Amino acid sequence: MMRSELELVELSRWAETARADDVERALGRRHRSLVDFAALVSPTAQQPEYLEAMAQQAHALTIRHFGRVMRFFAPLYLSNECINVCRYCGFSRDNPILRVTLTLEQVEEEARYLHRQGFRHILLVAGEHPYFVSRTYLRDCVARLRTDWPSISLEVGPMETEDYRPIVEAGAEGLVVYQETYNREVYAQLHTSGPKRDFDWRLETPERAYAAGFKRLGIGALLGLAPWRADAIALADHAEFLLKRCWQAHLTISLPRLRPAAGEFHPLVRVSDRDLTQLVCALRLTFPEVGLVLSTRESPKVRDGLVPLGITMMSAGSHTEPGGYTGQGKERLHVTRGGRLIASEGEHAEEQFLIADTRSPAEVAAMLARKGYEPVWKDWDTSLN
Amino acid sequence: MTTKPQTLRIADREFRSRLIMGTGKFASGELMAAALEASGAELVTVALRRADLSGRGDKFANILEYIDAKKYVLLPNTSGARNAEEAVRLARLGRAATGSSWLKLEIHPDPQYLLPDPVETLRAAEMLVKEGFTVLPYIHADPVLAKRLEDVGCATVMPLGSPIGSARGLETRASLEIIIEQARVPVVVDAGIGAPSHAAEAMEMGADAVLVNTAIAVAADPVGMARAFRAAVEAGRLAYEIGLAPQRRYASATSPLTGFLDDAE
Numbered sequence: 001m002m003r004s005e006l007e008l009v010e011l012s013r014w015a016e017t018a019r020a021d022d023v024e025r026a027l028g029r030r031h032r033s034l035v036d037f038a039a040l041v042s043p044t045a046q047q048p049e050y051l052e053a054m055a056q057q058a059h060a061l062t063i064r065h066f067g068r069v070m071r072f073f074a075p076l077y078l079s080n081e082c083i084n085v086c087r088y089c090g091f092s093r094d095n096p097i098l099r100v101t102l103t104l105e106q107v108e109e110e111a112r113y114l115h116r117q118g119f120r121h122i123l124l125v126a127g128e129h130p131y132f133v134s135r136t137y138l139r140d141c142v143a144r145l146r147t148d149w150p151s152i153s154l155e156v157g158p159m160e161t162e163d164y165r166p167i168v169e170a171g172a173e174g175l176v177v178y179q180e181t182y183n184r185e186v187y188a189q190l191h192t193s194g195p196k197r198d199f200d201w202r203l204e205t206p207e208r209a210y211a212a213g214f215k216r217l218g219i220g221a222l223l224g225l226a227p228w229r230a231d232a233i234a235l236a237d238h239a240e241f242l243l244k245r246c247w248q249a250h251l252t253i254s255l256p257r258l259r260p261a262a263g264e265f266h267p268l269v270r271v272s273d274r275d276l277t278q279l280v281c282a283l284r285l286t287f288p289e290v291g292l293v294l295s296t297r298e299s300p301k302v303r304d305g306l307v308p309l310g311i312t313m314m315s316a317g318s319h320t321e322p323g324g325y326t327g328q329g330k331e332r333l334h335v336t337r338g339g340r341l342i343a344s345e346g347e348h349a350e351e352q353f354l355i356a357d358t359r360s361p362a363e364v365a366a367m368l369a370r371k372g373y374e375p376v377w378k379d380w381d382t383s384l385n
Numbered sequence: 386m387t388t389k390p391q392t393l394r395i396a397d398r399e400f401r402s403r404l405i406m407g408t409g410k411f412a413s414g415e416l417m418a419a420a421l422e423a424s425g426a427e428l429v430t431v432a433l434r435r436a437d438l439s440g441r442g443d444k445f446a447n448i449l450e451y452i453d454a455k456k457y458v459l460l461p462n463t464s465g466a467r468n469a470e471e472a473v474r475l476a477r478l479g480r481a482a483t484g485s486s487w488l489k490l491e492i493h494p495d496p497q498y499l500l501p502d503p504v505e506t507l508r509a510a511e512m513l514v515k516e517g518f519t520v521l522p523y524i525h526a527d528p529v530l531a532k533r534l535e536d537v538g539c540a541t542v543m544p545l546g547s548p549i550g551s552a553r554g555l556e557t558r559a560s561l562e563i564i565i566e567q568a569r570v571p572v573v574v575d576a577g578i579g580a581p582s583h584a585a586e587a588m589e590m591g592a593d594a595v596l597v598n599t600a601i602a603v604a605a606d607p608v609g610m611a612r613a614f615r616a617a618v619e620a621g622r623l624a625y626e627i628g629l630a631p632q633r634r635y636a637s638a639t640s641p642l643t644g645f646l647d648d649a650e
Contacts, residue, residue: 063603064550064551064552064599064603065550066410067409067410067411067599067602067603068410068411068412068602068603069409069410069411069412118445119445120443120445120446150434215467243497247494247495247497248467248494248495248496249496250496251496289496289497289498290497369413372412373412374411374412374413374414376435377445377446378434378435378436378437378443378445378446379434379435380434380465381433381434381438381465381475381478382438383438383471383474383475383478384434384465384466384467384471384474384475
């Protein structure tokens with residue numbers, strides 16, 4: 001079982017008060033517990049000499065377990081329709097934005113573009129909307145892409161186990177779902193309408209996905225919503241739980257920092273580059289075999305700097321709006337008011353958030369090669385799904 | 386007396402080198418090719434999941450292009466497979482794409498330590514041998530499993546020294562010794578070999594070959610490290626063939642206390 005809220009609060013307190021000898025003990029261990037993790041995310045561990053020691057160890061562990069390689073993937077946004085109200089998200093239901101759901105042909109067209117760039121691992125992303133982004137629609141998207149895409153993952157609204165099964169059978173390999181924040185109070189304040197209000201339903205999504213046959217599970221917290229050390233500890237607790245419970249799944253952890261988006265929301269908590277670096281290292285030191293994902297939300301400077309410290313999966317050249325790669329779906333843009341669609345014109349659908357690293361996949365691949373890493377475009381095969 | 390190095394025979398092929406190389410984790414294809422060359426390896430394993438199995442010449446999945454098919458015997462592996470069915474499916478596609486019916490059978494359902502599943506491995510090995518594959522299974526250092534795999538027709542057994550990438554050496558030493566003692570097929574110590582001394586130790590014990598990947602791929606100088614492993618494997622094997630001096634618990638005295646006994650008595 002995952003730890004109780006009380007235990008997590010105690011660990012968070014520990015993270016705020018850990019002293020130098022606690023950090024040193026955590027640094028010296030061969031296997032690290034969540035107590036060690038809490039010490040490694042403490043303000044004390046952020047002192048330059050400790051942070052550097054963590055970075056050195058994190059680098060060595062990553063190289064040993066994953067090698068000098070970086071797995072590439074690309075997100076493909078299918079739809080920005082959504083029935084949830086999430087105050088920080090560009091797709092939030094009441095935002096008066098241009099929306100669209102791509103047809104299957106348009107999805108294929110966007111995917112072809114990404115395939116030409118070199119990508120062979122794809123992440124299909126959509127807002128939560130049972131009508132536009134139905135189970136059947138998602139299954140059909142996966143079925144259409146299966147032949148050309150060795151690895152297909154989804155980041156969509158949580159579903160029941162039974163509803164996931166046809167999607168897995170169609171060829172999907174991974175499911176990504178971020179808890180956003182593990183702080184129940186903040187979660188309730190930020191998610192004011194829609195099925196996403198149910199914290200536990202979302203929290204248990206990876207287990208349902210695993211039961212349905214997904215082999216790659218992605219979790220994460222959206223940094224900037226709640227005090228990050230407490231969220232990091234709850235995230236690590238969740239990871240530890242899933243590693244035991246869903247032992248056959250490849251687990252990945254994403255660390256998205258909140259980015260500007262429609263809706264005028266501003267981060268409630270500042271998470272600095274130094275904080276993020278500390279968190280990447282602490283996760284690597286505690287979970288040497290877990291994949292860590294870094295998206296184009298981060299600037300080139302931060303991305304390039306974090307590559308050797310534990311990141312194992314990167315996207316590049318991403319767009320976070322449906323049709324963003326090839327302009328698909330332009331003729332069907334609309335706004336939604338009170339549940340009604342009103343046709344509207346515009347250049348493109350609204351993006352979920354602004355990206356910070358606008359380099360092309362080839363440019364990011366060249367950067368990696370300069371740093372002594374091989375970009376791995378294909379690291380899975382359709383026959384394994 | 387001069388000892389002439391014995392060749393390694395696996396299935397119907399002879400190898401002079403007893404170092405088998407893995408091709409994952411290298412910083413580039415070029416570096417991997419250079420390390421292969423320096424290692425003297427003749428048998429090279431490659432993960433099918435990283436190769437193009439679509440038959441379309443995918444230049445973004447071109448790992449095989451860096452392995453000269455004239456120089457090396459290609460040993461495709463099923464890394465990524467979590468059960469027998471996945472492994473068999475991958476093996477068939479791999480044979481069609483690479484033309485090689487040699488197969489390193491790897492089934493690890495646990496993505497954390499990549500430890501092999503004995504039940505699925507035995508099941509898959511039976512099916513694959515029947516389909517004409519030359520099967521080299523990656524297994525835990527389990528002597529009974531090794532015999533069972535031998536019985537179903539595997540060409541070697543490949544027990545692990547310690548988990549993949551762990552560089553912890555021959556933690557399974559006691560079981561490896563039993564496997565080597567009982568085997569009628571070559572024993573290849575695979576995984577966990579983090580230093581040339583580990584490789585030499587395995588060879589001195591009587592392993593027929595070792596498989597090394599991470600320790601060479603992630604070294605600061607992979608080409609130099611490949612050379613170091615080559616030397617260690619050769620040294621260990623030569624020592625094994627000559628026969629090491631037996632270990633004794635006590636020093637042997639140069640003025641023995643039993644010297645007064647008359648030989649003729």
